[in-house]
Amino acid sequence: MTNGDRGNGIVMGFTLSAIFWLIVGLLVGLWLAAEMVFPALNFAPWLAFGRLRVVHTNGLTYGFAVAGIFACSFYMLEKLTRAPLAFPALARLQLWLFNIAIALAALSLFAGMNTSKEYAELEWPLDIVVVVLWVMFAVNVMGTLIRRREKQMYISLWFLIACVVTVAVVYILNNLEVPVNLTKSYSAYAGVNDANVQWWFGHNAVGAVFTFPILAMFYYFLPRSTGLPIYSHRLSIIAFWSLVFGYLWTGAHHLMFTPLPEWIQTVGLAFSIFLIAPSWGSVVNGYYTLSGNWDKMKSNYLTKFFVFGITFYGLQTVQGPTQALRTLTSYFHYTEWVIGHVHMGTMGWVTMIISASMYFMTAKIAGREVHSEKLANLHFWLILLGQLLFTVTLWIAGIVQGAMWKAVNPDGSLMYSFLDGVAAMYPFWEIRLFAGFLYFAGIAVFAYNLLMTARPRPLAT
Amino acid sequence: MDASRIYERPILFAIAAVAVVSVGTLVTTFIPLFMPSTQPVSPLVKPYTAIEVEGRDIYIREGCNNCHTQTVRPLRTEVARYGDYSKPEESAYDRPFLWGSRRTGPDLARIGGKYPDAWHYRHTPNPQSMFSQSNMPPYAWLAETKLDTSYTLRKVKVLGYGYDDAEVARQLSAFRRTVTGPEYASAQIRSQVTPAALRGEVTELDALVAYLQKVGRDLKEAQRAAAGPATAQAAEERNPYAGNRAAAEEGEKIFEGNCKVCHGEKGAGGFGPKLATTKHKFGGTDADLFTTVSGGRPGGMPSFLQKLGKDRIWKVITYIRVLEREGGK
Ligand code: HEM
Ligand code: HEM
Numbered sequence: 001m002t003n004g005d006r007g008n009g010i011v012m013g014f015t016l017s018a019i020f021w022l023i024v025g026l027l028v029g030l031w032l033a034a035e036m037v038f039p040a041l042n043f044a045p046w047l048a049f050g051r052l053r054v055v056h057t058n059g060l061t062y063g064f065a066v067a068g069i070f071a072c073s074f075y076m077l078e079k080l081t082r083a084p085l086a087f088p089a090l091a092r093l094q095l096w097l098f099n100i101a102i103a104l105a106a107l108s109l110f111a112g113m114n115t116s117k118e119y120a121e122l123e124w125p126l127d128i129v130v131v132v133l134w135v136m137f138a139v140n141v142m143g144t145l146i147r148r149r150e151k152q153m154y155i156s157l158w159f160l161i162a163c164v165v166t167v168a169v170v171y172i173l174n175n176l177e178v179p180v181n182l183t184k185s186y187s188a189y190a191g192v193n194d195a196n197v198q199w200w201f202g203h204n205a206v207g208a209v210f211t212f213p214i215l216a217m218f219y220y221f222l223p224r225s226t227g228l229p230i231y232s233h234r235l236s237i238i239a240f241w242s243l244v245f246g247y248l249w250t251g252a253h254h255l256m257f258t259p260l261p262e263w264i265q266t267v268g269l270a271f272s273i274f275l276i277a278p279s280w281g282s283v284v285n286g287y288y289t290l291s292g293n294w295d296k297m298k299s300n301y302l303t304k305f306f307v308f309g310i311t312f313y314g315l316q317t318v319q320g321p322t323q324a325l326r327t328l329t330s331y332f333h334y335t336e337w338v339i340g341h342v343h344m345g346t347m348g349w350v351t352m353i354i355s356a357s358m359y360f361m362t363a364k365i366a367g368r369e370v371h372s373e374k375l376a377n378l379h380f381w382l383i384l385l386g387q388l389l390f391t392v393t394l395w396i397a398g399i400v401q402g403a404m405w406k407a408v409n410p411d412g413s414l415m416y417s418f419l420d421g422v423a424a425m426y427p428f429w430e431i432r433l434f435a436g437f438l439y440f441a442g443i444a445v446f447a448y449n450l451l452m453t454a455r456p457r458p459l460a461t
Numbered sequence: 462m463d464a465s466r467i468y469e470r471p472i473l474f475a476i477a478a479v480a481v482v483s484v485g486t487l488v489t490t491f492i493p494l495f496m497p498s499t500q501p502v503s504p505l506v507k508p509y510t511a512i513e514v515e516g517r518d519i520y521i522r523e524g525c526n527n528c529h530t531q532t533v534r535p536l537r538t539e540v541a542r543y544g545d546y547s548k549p550e551e552s553a554y555d556r557p558f559l560w561g562s563r564r565t566g567p568d569l570a571r572i573g574g575k576y577p578d579a580w581h582y583r584h585t586p587n588p589q590s591m592f593s594q595s596n597m598p599p600y601a602w603l604a605e606t607k608l609d610t611s612y613t614l615r616k617v618k619v620l621g622y623g624y625d626d627a628e629v630a631r632q633l634s635a636f637r638r639t640v641t642g643p644e645y646a647s648a649q650i651r652s653q654v655t656p657a658a659l660r661g662e663v664t665e666l667d668a669l670v671a672y673l674q675k676v677g678r679d680l681k682e683a684q685r686a687a688a689g690p691a692t693a694q695a696a697e698e699r700n701p702y703a704g705n706r707a708a709a710e711e712g713e714k715i716f717e718g719n720c721k722v723c724h725g726e727k728g729a730g731g732f733g734p735k736l737a738t739t740k741h742k743f744g745g746t747d748a749d750l751f752t753t754v755s756g757g758r759p760g761g762m763p764s765f766l767q768k769l770g771k772d773r774i775w776k777v778i779t780y781i782r783v784l785e786r787e788g789g790k
Contacts, residue, residue, distance in 0.1 A: 035596070035598070036565070036596055037596070039588075039589065039595070039596045039597065039598055039599065040599075042598030042599060045523075045602050048523060048524075048598045048600070049524070049527065049528065049598050050523045050524025050525055050526075050527045050528065050598070051522075051523065051524050053524060053527045054524055054527065112522035112523060112524075113522075114521065114522070114524065115521070115557060116521045116524070116526050116557050116559060117557055118562060142471060142472070142475065145471035146471055146472070148471075151469055152468055152469060153468050153469065153471065153474065157471075158468070158474065161471065161474055161475050161478055162478050162482075164475070165475055165478045165479050165482065166478075166482050169479070169482060169483075169486070173490075178619050180612055180615050180616050180619055181612055181615070184518070184612065184616075186556045186557070186616075186619055186620060187556045187557040187558075188556075189494070189556070189557075190500070190552070190553060190554065190555060190556045190558075191499075191500070191549065191551075191552030191553050191554070191555045191556075191558055192498075192499040192500065192549045192552060192558070193493065193494050193499045193500060194552075194555065194556060194557050194558040195552070195558045195560055196489075196490055196493055196499065197490055197494075198557070198558070200486065200489060200490040241481065244478060244481050244482060245481045245482075245484065245485065246485070247482075247485070248482050248483075248484070248485030248486050248489070249485035249488070249489050250485075251489065251490070252489065254562060255560075257534035257535060257536065258532045258534065258547070258560055259532065259547050259548060259549035259551070259552065260499075260549075261493065261496070261498045261499060261549075264489055264493060267488070267489055268489065271485070330534070330536055333534075334530060334561075334562070334563055334564035335564070338562075338563070339563075405538060405539075405542070406538045407538075408537075408538060408541075409770055409772075411770040411771060411772055412541075412767075412770060413541070413766075413767060413768060413769050413770025413771075413772075413773065414538060414541055414542055414767065414768050414769075417718060417719065417768070418542070418566075418567040419592055419594050419595065422565075422566075422594055422595065422596065423594040
């Protein structure tokens with residue numbers, strides 16, 4: 001083994017774990033989507049929507065996305081520092097502990113052990129395990145960085161450091177709780193403060209898990225797979241610091257018009273608008289990287305994943321701030337629209353980038369080309385179509401739902417009962433379920449293609 | 462030091478990153494922790510009883526907050542649909558808060574006292590039996606599970622509501638006596654959904670219903686007390702549609718969509734009193750009926766003024782007059 005690939009086994013371990021949890025999380029998502037149309041599917045306590053939704057969100061955020069982040073981070077670290085992973089044994093332990101923790105997390109959430117705080121539902125013993133895992137990760141990241149052989153740290157490493165510190169800060173502070181017993185605790189904060197801390201966390205979980213590390217992958221794997229250097233280093237410096245600074249102010253856009261003091265809402269709104277600039281800094285940087293070389297979209301099968309991924313990121317970071325505006329949040333908050341927003345980010349941006357990065361790494365580590373570019377293209381089109389059908393349907397659904405909730409008769413009384421609004425949603429929910437199947441088919445193709453790429457070489461005869 | 466050196470020093474970089482994320486954190490999250498505006502208390506809002514704490518924990522366990530919010534925003538149509546907008550002091554005892562972020566189902570911030578217990582006993586285990594279009598999961602198992610109270614005392618201690626051991630024991634046994642007793646107003650429907658072996662015990666559903674009846678109730682009762690007896694007044698004292706057949710037909714549709722679920726088919730009675738009679742609980746004049754329907758009454762009659770408006774209320778009263786005649790037969 002040469003320097004810089006000591007971590008290959010670990011990278012593959014996390015890659016395969018990510019794919020496993022992705023499939024589990026998506027199957028749960030499909031079941032959820034089906035339950036919204038056929039409530040009879042809630043036939044057992046552990047399958048009931050309220051519990052299952054949490055398995056879906058945690059499974060995909062912590063199981064899939066975080067495993068993907070670990071895999072790509074270890075890979076990028078070794079390449080960008082030209083140094084071997086500082087503590088490979090620790091990383092191997094982290095891999096095992098991670099999978100045990102996610103399995104326990106899923107089981108405990110199925111059993112209804114949850115704190116109710118979104119994306120922070122795990123009960124306190126598992127919170128401790130998560131923190132331990134994160135410390136293990138941080139030790140390897142910082143240790144490898146300190147022993148690096150490359151003088152400058154590349155942009156991706158900045159985002160990686162930002163991810164490590166931000167997740168640590170927000171996860172710990174939001175999960176402060178007082179245990180009652182091993183499976184039950186109460187938040188350390190009450191009422192308005194609990195809400196404020198929770199959504200400060202919630203938005204930055206999105207920032208530090210679904211944004212910073214994914215940008216790190218984008219900045220590394222796009223140039224690596226196309227052979228084109230990133231367009232502007234200076235632009236990335238400005239975009240990086242203002243993004244990391246701005247993110248932490250915006251949690252209150254999840255709490256517009258609630259009893260949270262109004263000034264916090266206004267500050268959250270203002271910084272949400274501000275975030276458009278640094279977000280688009282990365283989008284523009286990506287587009288300009290390809291300028292003059294757009295033929296790469298055809299000649300290199302991975303380019304389109306990155307281009308479409310960053311485009312959905314761009315759309316996401318315009319849609320997000322817009323829906324924080326008071327007039328629009330009063331209309332869209334709590335509706336299907338937001339579910340559309342979430343899935344453009346997760347299905348369009350996060351999975352596009354992670355899956356392309358995984359193709360790249362797996363092919364390199366296996367020392368061969370990807371098993372089938374044709375299948376990779378099929379995977380791309382299926383997840384693209386699935387995602388677009390999913391999100392566009394729910395945006396229309398959100399517009400209809402918002403209109404029905406707000407419609408009034410000439411005398412000021414409400415035009416529709418709540419149930420009229422529910423009844424109107426069924427067609428949209430049915431299309432969403434179908435879209436979910438399309439997307440899932442794409443991911444199944446991806447999993448197959450990746451496993452075939454990674455499979456051990458037959459012994460030479 | 463040249464600022465660009467930071468890109469060569471990982472530790473320094475990490476410290477800089479912590480500093481940068483701390484600014485927004487301090488201003489929007491940490492400092493507000495200590496401000497009076499985030500922790501107001503009101504003598505009108507009481508902490509949860511031991512049983513309500515248990516019910517709330519079932520709400521959390523089942524993840525009801527994934528589909529139901531508990532914050533009415535100060536927006537006209539929202540107040541019309543759900544009731545007065547939420548105040549910060551109403552969440553003073555909420556650990557965790559349960560405002561939610563999604564309304565697959567309606568907001569519940571004003572559910573307390575809106576319907577009689579019986580409504581929930583029928584709805585929670587089988588929502589589709591009341592509303593065929595609902596996609597809420599049927600939570601039948603809650604009525605089939607005995608409430609585990611082995612940690613109740615600890616929970617209440619952790620939450621710091623200030624009840625001592627004796628008080629917690631008293632609350633639990635008093636509650637048990639109420640819901641298992643024969644005089645309990647919802648006894649009939651409760652025993653329908655509760656297996657025989659558990660009818661004398663407190664079930665998870667009992668606790669959940671107790672909690673639901675508490676949500677938002679304190680403020681509602683205080684406001685009702687301040688406003689005095691229900692006085693919702695129409696501009697007209699008499700029904701402008703009296704005897705109008707077309708209005709009665711329209712009223713019938715309104716009745717089916719809004720009233721039937723409690724007052725039964727053709728007003729035959731259900732959780733709510735029988736309406737196909739000339740003897741009405743809160744008075745039978747046009748003005749009485751209008752006041753009852755528009756303003757609601759304690760004991761589970763919701764207020765419909767904002768939801769239906771004056772015009773549709775008169776139409777539904779026109780239909781009630783038809784029912785009165787038919788019921789009299
Ligand atoms: C087959 C694909 C998928 C299906 C069918 C699906 C289905 C669903 C459903 C039905 C919900 C609940 C919506 C509601 O409450 O109205 C949901 C929520 C959510 N899903 Fe998915 N999902 C899929 C893919 C993903 C992926 C790939 C991710 C992340 C990587 C993800 C992350 C989330 C999150 C974070 C929420 C919570 C949204 C919120 O609270 O606003 N989903 N999903
Ligand atoms: C500048 C960047 C962004 C801003 C300002 C922003 C803004 C918002 C706002 C205002 C909401 C709340 C909508 C409501 O409940 O009414 C929201 C929800 C959400 N956003 Fe974004 N967004 C941004 C980027 C992203 C990205 C990149 C993702 C990646 C997947 C994402 C994922 C989510 C999720 C998961 C939720 C649902 C939270 C919940 O209620 O459970 N957002 N966003």
